[in-house]
Amino acid sequence: MTTGTDTTALAAAGLTAPAAPPADPVADPAADPVVNPARTPRATGAPVRKAPAPAGTARADTPVGPIRAGQAPAPAPVRTKTAALAVVRVLKAVAVRTAAILALVALWEIAPRAGLVDATFLPPISEVAVAWWELAGDGQLADHTQASLIRSFGGFGIAVAVAVPLGLLIGWYRPLADFLGPLLEVFRNTAALALLPVFVLLLGIGETSKVSIVVYACLWPVLLNTISAVRNADPTLIRLARSMDLSTPRLFQKVILPASVPAIFTGIRLAGAVSILVLVAAEMIGAKAGLGYLINASQFNFAIPQMYAGIITISAIGVAFNQLLVTVERRLSLWRVPASS
Numbered sequence: 001m002t003t004g005t006d007t008t009a010l011a012a013a014g015l016t017a018p019a020a021p022p023a024d025p026v027a028d029p030a031a032d033p034v035v036n037p038a039r040t041p042r043a044t045g046a047p048v049r050k051a052p053a054p055a056g057t058a059r060a061d062t063p064v065g066p067i068r069a070g071q072a073p074a075p076a077p078v079r080t081k082t083a084a085l086a087v088v089r090v091l092k093a094v095a096v097r098t099a100a101i102l103a104l105v106a107l108w109e110i111a112p113r114a115g116l117v118d119a120t121f122l123p124p125i126s127e128v129a130v131a132w133w134e135l136a137g138d139g140q141l142a143d144h145t146q147a148s149l150i151r152s153f154g155g156f157g158i159a160v161a162v163a164v165p166l167g168l169l170i171g172w173y174r175p176l177a178d179f180l181g182p183l184l185e186v187f188r189n190t191a192a193l194a195l196l197p198v199f200v201l202l203l204g205i206g207e208t209s210k211v212s213i214v215v216y217a218c219l220w221p222v223l224l225n226t227i228s229a230v231r232n233a234d235p236t237l238i239r240l241a242r243s244m245d246l247s248t249p250r251l252f253q254k255v256i257l258p259a260s261v262p263a264i265f266t267g268i269r270l271a272g273a274v275s276i277l278v279l280v281a282a283e284m285i286g287a288k289a290g291l292g293y294l295i296n297a298s299q300f301n302f303a304i305p306q307m308y309a310g311i312i313t314i315s316a317i318g319v320a321f322n323q324l325l326v327t328v329e330r331r332l333s334l335w336r337v338p339a340s341s
Contacts, residue, residue: 123305131305132312140294145313147289148279151207155214156275160268163219167226168252168260177227188224192217192278196285205286210279217278218271225267229260265329272321276314 105125112119135141170177170184196213203209233256241255283292291310298307 121304123308128305128308128312131303132309135294135306135309141309141313144289144291144294144310145317147287148276148283148291148314149317151210151283151290152214152275152279155211155279156218156271158211159215159218159271159275160222162215163222163267163271164226164264167223167264168230168256170223171227171230172252172256184223188220192274193281196282200285210282210287213282214275214279217274221270221274222264222267225263225270226260229263230256232263233259261329261332265325265332269322269325269329272325273318276318276321280314 108122108125111117112122112124132141170180192213195216199209199213199216203212237255237259238251241251246254279290280292280295283290284296287293291314295307295310295314298304298310
């Protein structure tokens with residue numbers, strides 16, 4: 001640093017003191033725009049230095065999508081590839097599930113045309129489809145289906161409404177189980193179709209006998225599965241609930257019923273299939289409408305494609321009804337923890 005005396009001496013000799021170097025903005029914290037934003041060099045035309053962005057922060061030109069906590073955003077090509085893989089997995093699952101049905105349909109179409117079976121008794125499925133469309137077009141299929149569904153669902157609903165409460169009582173109260181056990185064993189081992197003539201003799205050939213035979217057939221799967229579900233409830237949960245001074249109705253609501261839902265719905269799904277099968281046999285005796293009547297009448301009139309159309313309709317109703325029960329079971333079993341793969 002040059003003092004005032006040195007400056008005077010240099011001036012007398014005709015020399016000038018060297019100019020002081022410009023202040024370094026980095027060395028001067030007050031002039032650094034990063035440290036002191038108020039002192040910005042923008043007014044003097046100096047370049048502005050930007051502070052580095054924190055790690056994990058997306059830039060303005062980075063495509064932003066749904067980001068989880070602590071996860072960097074995925075680029076657009078990666079998201080597109082993930083969506084494509086998901087679609088492929090879905091299509092593969094659908095193909096696996098429908099492969100056997102498509103193979104059966106192809107075999108049904110090829111076998112009669114190739115002479116492997118008699119086309120008189122097993123026409124190609126294309127002819128069956130034409131017959132089904134004709135029945136649907138003139139309203140016959142809708143009338144027969146409506147009659148069968150009313151009988152089947154009516155008997156099924158009555159059986160479920162009776163069997164579930166009765167099964168809960170028998171499964172919970174041991175004296176009641178000991179009293180009704182022998183009687184239940186006798187009736188559950190008696191086939192429903194074997195009692196069909198008895199129902200017709202006692203109740204006539206009208207709607208009452210048909211609904212009653214469906215109720216009888218559907219009662220046992222639901223009742224037995226409900227009894228088994230109550231008896232196999234976790235005793236640890238029951239003791240824990242009793243230690244909390246829960247009343248019996250609250251115990252059933254909070255412990256017994258949630259634990260019994262899977263087994264009860266297994267019986268309900270079995271009863272749903274039985275309700276349709278037994279009804280078809282019941283409608284073949286003294287009925288004037290229904291899918292069973294349609295199948296039987298088509299057989300007598302030798303209208304074989306119409307007969308198979310009725311059979312396919314019954315199968316489709318059974319599959320749809322079973323899928324509906326599976327959906328209801330899942331909604332009522334949301335509390336269950338899925339098994340780890």
